[in-house]
Amino acid sequence: MFKPRILNFGVIGLGNISSHHIGAIQALPDCRLIAVSSRSEQKRMKAESQYGVKAFADFNEMVQLPELDVVCICTPSGQHLDACLAAAKAGKHVISEKPLEISVERAQRMIKACRDAKVKLACIFQNRYSNDYQRVCDLVKQGKLGKLILGNAYIKWYRNDAYYQATDWRGTLLGDGGAALINQSIHTIDLLLNVMGPVQSVSGKTRTLTHAIEGEDIGTAILEFKNGALGTIEGSTSIFAGFPERLEIHGDEGSAVMEAGKIVALKTRQGDAFEVKAENSNSGSSNPMAIDLELHIAQFREISGAIRNDREPEVNGEEALKALQLVRAIYESSRSGNEIVLE
Numbered sequence: 001m002f003k004p005r006i007l008n009f010g011v012i013g014l015g016n017i018s019s020h021h022i023g024a025i026q027a028l029p030d031c032r033l034i035a036v037s038s039r040s041e042q043k044r045m046k047a048e049s050q051y052g053v054k055a056f057a058d059f060n061e062m063v064q065l066p067e068l069d070v071v072c073i074c075t076p077s078g079q080h081l082d083a084c085l086a087a088a089k090a091g092k093h094v095i096s097e098k099p100l101e102i103s104v105e106r107a108q109r110m111i112k113a114c115r116d117a118k119v120k121l122a123c124i125f126q127n128r129y130s131n132d133y134q135r136v137c138d139l140v141k142q143g144k145l146g147k148l149i150l151g152n153a154y155i156k157w158y159r160n161d162a163y164y165q166a167t168d169w170r171g172t173l174l175g176d177g178g179a180a181l182i183n184q185s186i187h188t189i190d191l192l193l194n195v196m197g198p199v200q201s202v203s204g205k206t207r208t209l210t211h212a213i214e215g216e217d218i219g220t221a222i223l224e225f226k227n228g229a230l231g232t233i234e235g236s237t238s239i240f241a242g243f244p245e246r247l248e249i250h251g252d253e254g255s256a257v258m259e260a261g262k263i264v265a266l267k268t269r270q271g272d273a274f275e276v277k278a279e280n281s282n283s284g285s286s287n288p289m290a291i292d293l294e295l296h297i298a299q300f301r302e303i304s305g306a307i308r309n310d311r312e313p314e315v316n317g318e319e320a321l322k323a324l325q326l327v328r329a330i331y332e333s334s335r336s337g338n339e340i341v342l343e
């Protein structure tokens with residue numbers, strides 16, 4: 001019987017989200033965790049005994065392991081580039097957490113380094129892998145919603161002061177690149193762009209209204225898509241007590257509305273119609289760690305298949321860049337007061 005080649009993984013950064021990478025690797029029979037990198041001696045010792053892996057203080061040493069195939073980057077957003085350059089130079093495939101980096105220029109350097117080294121680059125946007133979101137994508141592809149006319153992303157989440165104080169990077173310009181839009185809202189912005197298509201122009205306003213942070217804790221944007229549809233984004237980490245994020249897709253033949261990853265309303269002229277009350281899920285609306293492991297597992301399954309079969313991962317570097325480009329354009333619009341035309 002054909003047995004797929006085992007892929008050996010190493011994880012850089014043992015903070016919050018690393019447990020989802022380790023959990024996904026452990027859940028997949030043809031993936032194996034062999035190494036971690038952490039600056040904390042305590043975490044290195046714990047990982048060595050808990051997972052039976054090699055633990056490195058310096059990721060530059062970890063990426064040299066000859067048996068290592070894939071490097072997962074779970075460091076703060078503004079540090080993804082350094083880890084990616086080291087991994088690519090050592091000939092290892094890269095899975096980076098979202099956002100790809102904090103600026104378009106830094107993200108493009110990641111993409112180029114991986115292309116030059118002929119290794120795959122994938123970025124985690126796990127919400128693309130919910131069954132209901134995939135159903136919305138299918139409905140749009142099949143033309144069931146007709147011509148797209150309006151797309152809205154509402155991410156009215158809440159993070160308390162302790163969340164920002166717990167690390168030295170969240171909410172900072174160098175560590176996070178901003179705050180509510182680039183860190184939290186970017187998930188739903190990615191879903192919006194993936195369904196609606198590329199944005200032609202954007203006007204945005206961002207403010208920092210309730211937290212003592214450098215980045216924005218509230219932001220809004222008006223979008224015009226290249227296909228002529230309009231759209232809006234409202235993203236925040238200041239809305240007490242946090243509401244499930246919503247994605248609303250409207251075409252001239254019907255509408256699909258998702259809340260916290262589930263379709264809550266679907267109405268088409270062809271007959272599909274239902275409205276449900278969202279299940280009691282608050283996604284990450286008030287709890288940063290309310291992240292469904294199954295979605296990371298689904299994306300890791302897709303990425304490891306891409307690596308094994310030498311094809312592009314669905315969310316490769318160029319794909320992940322789109323949401324980052326839009327968020328940076330919203331920041332630029334807010335700063336300059338101008339509408340920004342996207343390239």
Ligand SMILES: NC(=O)c1ccc[n+]([C@@H]2O[C@H](COP(=O)([O-])OP(=O)(O)OC[C@H]3O[C@@H](n4cnc5c(N)ncnc54)[C@H](O)[C@@H]3O)[C@@H](O)[C@H]2O)c1
Pocket residue numbers: 012013014015016017018037038039057059074075076077078079097098099124126167183291
């Ligand atoms: N996909 C999701 O839903 C999701 C959820 C949370 C965070 N994230 C992303 O994951 C990344 C990390 O976020 P987090 O909440 O886990 O942050 P965190 O602060 O909890 O963890 C980051 C870890 O990286 C470590 N680190 C920093 N520099 C390092 C280095 N040079 N070598 C080794 N370790 C190093 C830090 O010590 C820390 O333990 C961010 O980019 C964030 O946007 C994604």
